[in-house]
Amino acid sequence: xxxxxxxxxxxxxxxxxxxxxxxxxxxWTIMEVCGGQTHSLIRHGIDQILAESVELIHGPGCxxxxxxxxxxxxxxxxxxxxxxxxxxxxDMLRVPGSATDLFAVKSRxxxxxxxxxxxxxxxxxxxxxxxQVVFFGVGFETTAPANAMAIVQAKRLGLRNFSMLVSHVLVxxxxxxxxxxxxxxxxxxxxxxxxxxxxxxxxxxPLAQRYRLPIVIxxxxxxDLLEAIRRAVVQLEAGxxxxxxxxxxxxxxxxxxxxxxxLAEVFEPTDRTWRGIGMIPQSGWRLRPAYRDFDAEYRxxxxxxxxxxxxxxxxxxxxxxLLKPHQCPAFxxxxxxxxxxxxxxxxxxxxxxxxxxxxxxxxxxxxxxTASTAAxxxxxxxxxxxxxSEVAKVTGVGR
Ligand code: SF4
Numbered sequence: 001x002x003x004x005x006x007x008x009x010x011x012x013x014x015x016x017x018x019x020x021x022x023x024x025x026x027x028w029t030i031m032e033v034c035g036g037q038t039h040s041l042i043r044h045g046i047d048q049i050l051a052e053s054v055e056l057i058h059g060p061g062c063x064x065x066x067x068x069x070x071x072x073x074x075x076x077x078x079x080x081x082x083x084x085x086x087x088x089x090x091d092m093l094r095v096p097g098s099a100t101d102l103f104a105v106k107s108r109x110x111x112x113x114x115x116x117x118x119x120x121x122x123x124x125x126x127x128x129x130x131x132q133v134v135f136f137g138v139g140f141e142t143t144a145p146a147n148a149m150a151i152v153q154a155k156r157l158g159l160r161n162f163s164m165l166v167s168h169v170l171v172x173x174x175x176x177x178x179x180x181x182x183x184x185x186x187x188x189x190x191x192x193x194x195x196x197x198x199x200x201x202x203x204x205x206p207l208a209q210r211y212r213l214p215i216v217i218x219x220x221x222x223x224d225l226l227e228a229i230r231r232a233v234v235q236l237e238a239g240x241x242x243x244x245x246x247x248x249x250x251x252x253x254x255x256x257x258x259x260x261x262x263l264a265e266v267f268e269p270t271d272r273t274w275r276g277i278g279m280i281p282q283s284g285w286r287l288r289p290a291y292r293d294f295d296a297e298y299r300x301x302x303x304x305x306x307x308x309x310x311x312x313x314x315x316x317x318x319x320x321x322l323l324k325p326h327q328c329p330a331f332x333x334x335x336x337x338x339x340x341x342x343x344x345x346x347x348x349x350x351x352x353x354x355x356x357x358x359x360x361x362x363x364x365x366x367x368x369x370t371a372s373t374a375a376x377x378x379x380x381x382x383x384x385x386x387x388x389s390e391v392a393k394v395t396g397v398g399r
Contacts, residue, residue, distance in 0.1 A: 076102065122162060
């Protein structure tokens with residue numbers, strides 16, 4: 001790869017879309033697991049140009065969105081403690097807990113800081129030995145190695161004032177939960193390329209076989225996604241259910257063994273509750289007993305908190321692909337990025353935020369039949385959000 005723009009080439013995108021349209025004998029339902037992929041698909045209008053051939057439904061792969069509200073409430077309670085500096089990635093600050101969010105707690109005087117790496121939080125702990133520095137460690141298998149590294153480093157340095165509030169979730173158990181659900185409509189999955197860069201692709205082989213579902217490892221640029229969809233459609237039409245790597249320029253089949261060793265050293269599997277979805281067995285990581293001193297949930301007694309979700313929020317159905325964001329009655333009404341009721345409207349990977357930010361404010365009704373009707377749809381979106389027209393040019397949708 002020389003330039004990222006090579007993977008946004010409009011002519012090649014049109015050719016791939018045409019290949020997909022020509023190869024289908026029926027409309028297939030494919031789920032992209034990762035929220036980053038959702039944003040790319042919506043931003044570039046790929047769901048619209050393929051609407052007659054493929055229904056793309058959006059999966060639960062947004063770590064901010066699935067962090068359970070109980071843990072957000074615990075983070076809020078820890079952040080309010082006078083001796084604590086709570087560090088987090090930026091989009092966690094606006095995620096609503098039961099009554100408030102980290103921004104509001106910060107505005108009331110709490111020491112809440114946005115950092116770009118757990119190592120930034122580690123540095124703060126070294127610089128401020130009198131304060132307890134807590135890092136809110138949220139993410140899938142992608143962010144976990146850096147968090148594991150920070151914990152190992154903290155232990156090596158003997159830091160007594162650093163801890164982590166851990167909310168790590170894992171992709172394969174989530175795919176299995178969706179595939180095994182009686183309400184499942186997914187016929188093929190696009191797996192998250194960055195997760196496979198760390199973990200490899202072997203974990204997906206038994207899932208594809210057990211549920212007879214193609215799983216294609218996909219990247220994030222328009223051509224990556226179109227190629228992965230094309231491969232999934234070819235498998236579906238042929239009645240095959242295999243794991244394919246359509247992101248081979250990045251993903252090694254066995255993943256990153258050094259990162260895996262670091263993860264195995266620091267974390268162990270545990271049952272995890274996913275916000276809006278519920279408990280998925282063995283779908284998360286927690287710190288191993290050898291590192292428990294660095295677990296903020298053990299260090300701070302804030303466990304007994306009663307959490308309540310907004311009764312209007314349907315993010316659980318959105319995260320399972322049962323509802324499109326603009327089908328939620330609160331979408332764009334009571335719930336906007338400025339007044340979010342659920343995490344999926346806040347996160348940079350949330351499906352509701354993608355629909356809002358790229359102008360999918362209304363349901364367009366009948367799927368566009370051709371590229372030209374998709375262009376009309378893109379133009380309609382652009383009327384409400386100028387960024388959509390910018391995006392449509394990239395893939396040639398608006399031409
Ligand atoms: S639009 Fe808002 S209320 Fe509706 S599901 Fe999304 S986050 Fe929840």
